[in-house]
Amino acid sequence: MSAREKRIPELAEEAVKKARTRTLQSGRNVVEAVDGELVETRPDGSRKVIRPLASPILVAPGQKLIRRRK
Template structure:
């Protein structure tokens, strides 16, 4: 996890160095994208998602000391010291054709 801190005497900031949203426009400018630019950006979604999952996993280990993950059809508890414990077996995944609607019913 990357933590950045700064101190400034800018009139836009509160006494603790945090930006005051009332004194600063926090909106990002929008830029129209071409179809090829959008497809290029979308091609990176899987690697961005992978990085986000890794970061969340490591943060869970760092903050809480453990994390849950699914591996080889089992729910596994991983601890910060490197040990792992199988919690239970998971149901097999259900194949779904894109665009198909499914009704889920709660069991029990």
Template structure:
């Protein structure tokens, strides 16, 4: 495979990942009838009939700068 062909294939990764995510979402709805996802700052259960139930409010996102390393506190 040439370098140009490899770069073209790599450029499609985000598109392919998005398609795979949408397909997985649809399969989960068809099989289980519901999926749990983050939406508008809330954890919600979306059902196949189109209804959405809020399960939990999510904490505000932590703003970070590129290259910043965050460390988790121990769970003691």
């Protein structure tokens, strides 16, 4: 893996943080996962829980999962 490829997660995290900040500064709400809940964050800093989230599924690198239809 090249040095540039290794920086992708770091750059992605920074881009998401900047996008979140810009969105809130423009007066719009942001929907995000916080502590196992789906939360709507408003520009004034208040938060509204939309619903709880399912437990995360741990996946090892290279592991493949097949999603079953309900």
